[in-house]
Amino acid sequence: MLKKYYEILGLNENSSLQEVKKAYRRLAMKYHPDRNPGKESEEKFKEIKEAYERITNKDNTSNEEFREYNERSSNQSSYEGNGDFEDIFKSFFSEDNYDSEFVKEKIIKVNISILQGHRGFKYKSNINLWKLCNICEGRKYDSVSKTKVCYCCNGLGFIKKISSFFSIKQQCSKCKGKGIIIFDYCKKCKGMGRIRSKERLSIEVPKGVLSGTRFRIEGLKDLIDLENDIYSDIYIEIFLKSEKNISLDKNGNIHANIKVFFINSILGGSVKSNILGESIKINIPECTQNNDVILVSGKGYNVINSNSRTDLYIHIYVVNPRSINNSQRTALLKLKQFFC
Template structure:
């Protein structure tokens, strides 16, 4: 066991001495985290290294966890704390707020959610059509979630009442259980279920939310969908998840692009087909085309238009990020008649004869 503990030495992982100050530990972790962050380092080893240095920092930056580690090694940490407990209390967002990285998403993927064991995030699917993107990338969706109770402003306390210390955890927000092991007395820490980790409870609870500070509601949210969104992409709406104890989770939307039978998208251009009567293709004509948003567009068909030719209508494609739109590109499909009247046959025969004479001259 001692060899295994030496192999996973938190001080060695961060490159600091065993008597390093909190500031030295913090600075060492910041440098290593920025070096191995998955957005910066794409190597296969970077992800495991990032997890390793983060666990080391979570332990050594907490005086109580560090003391337990110094006394009993990593076995002492694993026997006393769950993975959630190891990372609880470390403000990674504040630690990296000046670097422009979204560390919350990375920690969510690697280590799970640390909001007292209760996930405040919501995940659901969203169907996106080409029409949604064409009309500006906005779509209204319905989300069922816990929201802050308006009657008590999310406190759970009846107006005029006050907060009192939780009688179960005595204000700590945690329940500790002790047990003896070969390494000494170990402590298991769990979230207090009475106060949900807050350490206090209302003397008189709000009658609307029964003291929870939140109510279940179905909300309508307008989503801004990126114009270059891909099928299977995951969109994050910060603060649109469940509410609990003054905190809001995030809403994650799994995008499903709905195929369109008439239209296709390539970049900011919109593609479709335009059926043209064979006589209009020969002689030229004016026709109308029903665009994806229901607009009727006037189309000028040039004389002697060939099957497979394209007609480009400027500014009728998808909106661009800052200004302007792409183009609507129509591929001509010349429509031939399935049957002819006697009069039409006679006229076409006469036209063929004229064409032959023209070619001979």
């Protein structure tokens, strides 16, 4: 019965616990219902999960066959002795003894302008990743005949060390926890378990996107990074770049700085300014002061998945001339008589 569960994971009964976990992560990612909707994938995922739980005894059932098999293997590979106390701790706390989560996310940060976020755009980029070797599926060998059960740990991937204080399982130094010794590596990946893959990313980013918004890249499967971690999901995360004369507040409203000549600020009137690629008419009240703020409703940033827009806040900067001619001086002196 136990042999059947190993076969579901594409392994043999001599496979180490580390190999069981790697096979489970790989297959669970491949057949996860969220990535492969459908009854067939769902049933396959359940089968894989059950096999993993039975082999690792996570369901705590009274499986006598597994218990006897586990005890027999442990007794065969036990190593008793004091050992080096420092080596024991190094082994116990080494990174190899920690299991990474099966689902990992890779985040690609994308900086865009406020105008790009307002209008929406198509993000395209090439990315260099690693892909599980399609020949050996990450095992590093392409047939069981090219491997032998590790003689040091009897295929368990660990040996038991007993000190004066406690007993721990230490990763087998001969097979590096794999439980097998590989004699002939996969020719395609040269024993790496992965091959280089240049992927083309393409995704439509909708108008009105805000900083921190993530978009999942579809169509990328079995991708791994340089450390052999499997990525089940790859996202791009949007960040809006700050700009000199335009900004976006936390409510999505646009704040724009415009310069108004001092005569226009006194007399009032209307001016046009190009904001977010659009010519906006702004009504300037009489006697507008420097740093005054004018509200233009419904002319701000696009709201994502909507036809509405936020508000636009115009920050006024009154501009005075740096030089004047005689005619302008005469006119200003006459004007001065009415105010001073």
